[in-house]
Amino acid sequence: MTGGTGVPDGHDHEEPSFIRKYIFSTDHKMIARQFLFQSLFFLVIGGLLAAMMRWQLGFPGQPMPGGGIFPDAMVAPTPEGAIMLPEFYNSLVTMHGTIMIFFAIMPLLVGLFGNLLIPLQIGAEDMAFPRLNMVSFWLAVPAGILMLAGFAVEGGAAGAGWTSYAPLSTSGEWTGVYLGQQLWLASLTILGFSSLAGAVNYITTIINMRAPGMTWFRIPLPTWSLFITAILILLAIPILAGALIMLLFDQTIGTGFFRPDVGGEPILWQHLFWFFGHPEVYILILPGMGIVSEVISNRSRKPIFGYHAMVLAMISIAFLGWIVWGHHMFQSGMNPLLGTSFMISTMAIAVPSAIKTFNWLGTLWRGNIHYDTPLLHAVAFVSMFIIGGLSGIFMANTPVDMYLHDTYFIVAHIHYVLFGGSLFAIFAGITFWFPKMFGRMMNETLGKVHFALTFVFYNMVFFPMHNLGLGGMMRRLYDPTEYEFLQTLQPMNKFVSISAFLLVGTQVLFAFNFFWSLFRGRKATANPWNSNTLEWTVPSPPPHGNFAEMPVVYRGPYEYSSPETDDDYYPQNVPPREHPPVAPAPAPFTPSPEPGGAE
Amino acid sequence: MNWSWLLPESVSTFGPDIDRIYYVVLWITGITFVLTEALLLYFLLRYRHKEGRKAHYTHGNNRLEIVWTVVPAIILLGLAFTSKGVWARVKSELPSGAVELVVEAKQFEWNITYPGADGTLGTDDDFTKRNELHIPVNQPVIVNLRAEDVIHSFFLPEFRVKQDALPGKNIPVWFEATETGEFTLACAELCGIGHYRMGGRVIVHSAADYEAWIQTEVAGGQQ
């Protein structure tokens, strides 16, 4: 502890050991890459789980190809092959949702882009608390292992849905899952600590470690969005943690918080879960909005339209996000008057999202749009987010929700926001910042083919789900053909399933492009996209400590096609030509601990 | 494959009200969808990169910002205020002169208790049917919804009725059928391994048939 307190004076001149550099690294860029690889792994797992679910939904009761590799607790072996069991299907539903939300999308947006971008974009040498940052990642790893361990234990993985409504989740008596549910709870609790450590770090870093001239309204939008996101995480995760631990006690020692048989309140779980859960929804989309704003402005070579409106919209989401949780519970038996007020607040929170969409359109208007892979993904985000946003209005409307609640309409909605939204933003972000992360460019042709196929198959999977929902098909159904009125929907279910296999298969292209480019991609220059923000002023990939000297910021991040320069970009750190810099001269760069000194 | 965005026919008194709001929302969102996506496509094609062209340098327009803040806000809040009446009527205004039943959900079946010949629940001639909800047409029905074990959701798609059944609570749900025939009763909330097969039938009788059915059931139950 003593030696480790504070970085030794100046840079780490000698090369750190392999373990310090690649495993227990405190460098925010390395931690970002660690999160990237872990999350991509979970993205693959989550995708495969989805494909298995789609097999069962498209071809219920038919032997699953390759299903023979699963133990008898998950599949029923027949002479023709292995047929999925309903308990395994419920585990798939639960684990697909949980893994995608908590172990893929969230760590990609927050763990990867938060770590990669925040210090670089504000001109800091690293996070405020580099070792806390390392702890954040190394808590996410055991959390992930515990989550996956559910599949290996007796009774299988958690099967009460990613929302784990009580009392279904309070005892294995109801689901047949005992240890799996407890592992699920423990894993998410640990992951909560990981997220908290990250959030404290991000907020502190953004408030206190900005380079001179980087005023609040010169902060690039990805960092702004991550700042708001971190605040939401900071305040929402502890609510979830408390609820998870109470549920864990109900499961293990037999308390009765959520168990109605001994006087507990199952609805309390829903209130706690969604009080966390709705801010969580914005945690999952805001960073995507930030990334997309950056990419669209840059690739249109045009300042972002309404920068202040963009920031204010995010801030208002951060406030309104706390008073809309009840819209997940319209049919739960809550007071109808309360339902009405939640409908009104929910309609209100749709406004900032509309503002953002119009501003993206405004940014493209009269731009000079370069059709690179990141832009294509970013524009796909906008167009899919429009669908996801509009479909949300149906369910925000309480009478219409009577019919659509818990049908495939909501499944379509969440995937238009989380896949069409967040995941396309992640693709945009990875392709855009890949050169900064790894010093090489990704292959454009492969990138475009991957984009086109993903976009088409994605819509073939999720658009028909609206129609399935309108037809009345409930979510989380192991076998829809059990219901007579759903049998007419079966051709569509088959269509969705085949499209889903194609969608999952297409991702091989991305994986191939990713790894091929990692080793064989064209070497990247420091600023391949002619961008304005500070991360592009340092080499690709940036050295330890990022900036050779502390940068000075003279203007906002989106001064593209400014009349003041001949180029179509005007980096934040370039002194104005006519007016010599008045800002203080940059001090020699020496990272060092804070005056407090102590850990 | 049915790519239609129309709702299946509804057979309850408030069904058309709910459907009407749905179609209003569908029109509003549909028009918004077409306009925004068309604009997006147009901008993408019209303003694609050309050598030597510089993008228009602007940081936005406050008047526009106000317009696209206020207009959606008015539409959305207007939508909320115009539909709250239907919601209140469906969820909180219990009708008088209704047939009262008890529906108790448990893993994985619906047990429906009928008041028997005397028309009151809690008497000796009450009888219970499994997964069969018999009701008269053109007369309101109040279902006292309960659950024994976990949360289930009482879903009558054709009636536009959905209500979670909570263990330890009694939640009254009302509706009134406008057509005779056989319809679906489904569970809409994941309730365990057998959730997918927790379905039942709703049989809507004419008033006379319903009376007759009650009589035969009572007689059959006391044989």
Next chain:
Amino acid sequence: MMTTQAATIDRVREEGSGVYTLKLGMWIFLLSEVMFFTGLIGSYIILRFAHPTDFADPGQVLNVQLTAFNTFVLICSSVTMVKAFAAIEQGDQVGLKRWLLATIILGAFFVGVQVVEYIALTSEGFVPMAEAYAALGREHGTTVIGGPLYGATFYMMTGFHGTHVTIGVLCLMFTYWRARQGKYTATSHGGVEIMGLYWHFVDLVWILLFTIVYLI
């Protein structure tokens, strides 16, 4: 520890919160803690309103006098913590160590009393497990007082607070150990300051919990 260098950098940096990073981080972390206890207290209030008969009157089951004394001890430990901070602000190393030690002892005493209380209560049938709940109260009558939610919420709230105090005591020991090595000076003592922030927060939460759980 390189205070002068750090100060130059801070002057060059864009104006942030005006608070040094370590302290800012602690404040932000405490915000999260506020939400955590808000969730617990909120749940308690909801459960208690929904099931009033599950909860006993003050003093029926819980020993208010003992805990009132324990509350006093915890408040005293906040005073000694302030004293420790005041000492190091003057550069008084001896005072720092003395007052830190006092805080540790008082904090540990608080946890100890809580453990003793837990043992006594569980032996009287006041347990968190719903099926085993059988609290007969301090009169040791024959009727069970309150219900399972009472036991569960009591142990959840006091237990989480106790865990926070225990972690606090461990951190205090670490701070004490560093103080003994002379790591803190009149100009550099952020560790002591953030330790104090955390400790006062835990103290404050206890006053709230004591009021809600024991007195109302």
